[in-house]
Amino acid sequence: MMNLDLDVTDLAILAELQSNAAQTNLQLAERVHTSPPTCLRRTKRLHDLGLIDRQVALLRPERLAQALGHGLTAVVEITLDRQDAQALDAFEGRIVQDRVVQQCYRVSPGPDCVLMIHVRDMPGYLAASERLFSSDANVRNVKAFFSVKRAKFDPSLPLGV
16 A cells, blocks of 8 residues: 655645646646656656546536536435445445436435436436336435536535645
C-alpha cells in the first residue's frame, strides 16, 4: 500500500484539478506555485494513489436540453426486504450497472439506498423502474421524487485549502 501523506501542495493540486482538469500541467504548476516537472510528478503520484478516480467533462443539462430535450432526474429511495450484506451487495451490484443510475448511496436510517436516476422522459423512468425495481423480489418499497429545478451541482470535495 502506498503512503497517503498529503501536503499543502498535493491538496492544492487536487483542488485545482477539481475546478478545471483540462488545464495544462504548466497552468496547474503556476497555480500551485511549483515547477512543471514537480507538478507532473505529484499529479502522477495522486493518480497512482487512487485519489483521482477519473477526469471527465461536466455537461450543462440546461444547455444540452436545447438539443436533446429536458430529460428527467429522479431521486429514488429504495427499501429492501432483506438487508444482509449479501442482499445489499447483490442489489447494488445490479443497479450500478445500469446507465440511467448516475449515483447510488447506501444510507441509514430510513431507506436502504438512494439513487439519482436520469432518463429522457416519464416513459423512460417507467421502463427503468420496471427493469430495476419491479423485477427484483427483494425490493419492498420505491419512493421517487422528480426534480423540477437543479439549484446546485458541484461534485468537488472540500479539501480545506
